[in-house]
Amino acid sequence: MYAIGDLSRRTGVKVPTIRYYExxxxxxxxxxxxxxxxRYDQTGLSRLAFIKHARQLGxxxxxxxxxxxxxxxxxxxxxxxxxxxKAQLQDVRTKLAALTRLERELHRIADVCDGLHTAQxxxxxxxxxDHSACGSDH
Amino acid sequence: MYAIGDLSRRTGVKVPTIRYYExxxxxxxxxxxxxxxxRYDQTGLSRLAFIKHARQLGxxxxxxxxxxxxxxxxxxxxxxxxxxxKAQLQDVRTKLAALTRLERELHRIADVCDGLHTAQxxxxxxxxxDHSACGSDH
DNA sequence: TGTAATTCCTCTAGCCACTAGAGGTTCAAG
DNA sequence: CTTGAACCTCTAGTGGCTAGAGGAATTACA
Numbered sequence: 001m002y003a004i005g006d007l008s009r010r011t012g013v014k015v016p017t018i019r020y021y022e023x024x025x026x027x028x029x030x031x032x033x034x035x036x037x038x039r040y041d042q043t044g045l046s047r048l049a050f051i052k053h054a055r056q057l058g059x060x061x062x063x064x065x066x067x068x069x070x071x072x073x074x075x076x077x078x079x080x081x082x083x084x085x086k087a088q089l090q091d092v093r094t095k096l097a098a099l100t101r102l103e104r105e106l107h108r109i110a111d112v113c114d115g116l117h118t119a120q121x122x123x124x125x126x127x128x129x130d131h132s133a134c135g136s137d138h
Numbered sequence: 139m140y141a142i143g144d145l146s147r148r149t150g151v152k153v154p155t156i157r158y159y160e161x162x163x164x165x166x167x168x169x170x171x172x173x174x175x176x177r178y179d180q181t182g183l184s185r186l187a188f189i190k191h192a193r194q195l196g197x198x199x200x201x202x203x204x205x206x207x208x209x210x211x212x213x214x215x216x217x218x219x220x221x222x223x224k225a226q227l228q229d230v231r232t233k234l235a236a237l238t239r240l241e242r243e244l245h246r247i248a249d250v251c252d253g254l255h256t257a258q259x260x261x262x263x264x265x266x267x268d269h270s271a272c273g274s275d276h
Numbered sequence: 277t278g279t280a281a282t283t284c285c286t287c288t289a290g291c292c293a294c295t296a297g298a299g300g301t302t303c304a305a306g
Numbered sequence: 307c308t309t310g311a312a313c314c315t316c317t318a319g320t321g322g323c324t325a326g327a328g329g330a331a332t333t334a335c336a
Binding site for chain 3: 307308309310311312313314315316317318319320321322323324325326327328329330331332333334335336
Binding site: 158193199 | 302
């Protein structure tokens with residue numbers, strides 16, 4: 001049996017975050033000692049590892065809840081799991097494209113100015129004031 | 139003179155957001171009519187455009203505050219503006235790298251499963267349970 | 277067995293950058 | 307002069323935690 005701190009050390013998830021996951025229903029209510037402290041077994045550990053991995057991949061708490069639900073009902077079709085993962089992938093690709101445009105734009109803005117003159121003539125500030133100079137939408 | 143709704147239409151920034159920017163000090167307190175409604179001139183319009191552009195580029199409210207402060211003191215060096223922009227660029231590049239790794243990982247996970255079998259044998263769920271299979275850190 | 281250090285508990289509040297809604301007032305067009 | 311749109315302030319909610327207060331339980335060591 002693991003105390004919440006053990007679970008935290010083993011997964012790298014902070015103690016308050018574990019309690020938060022319980023409070024929003026991602027982790028089932030943990031068993032308690034006579035003194036009301038949470039105790040976890042291997043199941044709790046692997047579920048938290050699952051959650052952590054999914055969070056690192058950017059899945060929302062809600063999406064993770066749906067994935068866990070599927071995991072807990074192994075007879076159901078996994079079409080939903082696949083569609084959640086594909087939606088997440090699409091989301092990541094959209095963000096990636098936006099960030100790439102942003103990178104170009106910021107590069108253009110940040111590199112025009114050597115920082116050696118006064119704000120009156122600063123090209124960074126000028127570029128930020130003048131959206132029309134941007135090379136692409138954002 | 140523009141009412142807050144005019145400003146909103148011209149910049150694409152929502153009315154409550156404009157009030158929010160005022161409340162956090164990004165926009166100066168607007169002049170008011172006798173009936174207490176905000177009225178803006180060209181200065182307010184261009185400042186809001188500046189803020190909107192900077193937000194689209196991912197600058198934090200705090201960073202934008204510093205940029206505006208510089209803009210309002212044209213005699214000061216623009217080194218700070220350049221350094222804020224460069225920090226933002228660095229931040230975007232870090233996120234870009236992380237998202238790229240994520241995209242690879244999600245692509246691997248989402249594409250292994252055709253969605254046609256049961257959750258018991260679903261490779262998406264298996265991949266999410268097994269971080270060790272990941273090709274890279276995240 | 278005692279005690280001190282550590283970990284645990286609950287609860288509330290805060291973070292960012294908004295967004296939503298209630299309940300009421302003012303403005304502008306006809 | 308009326309109507310309806312737009313405005314006002316205020317509070318509370320979003321997501322995903324994080325921080326801190328104040329107190330109880332557990333563990334390690336003497």
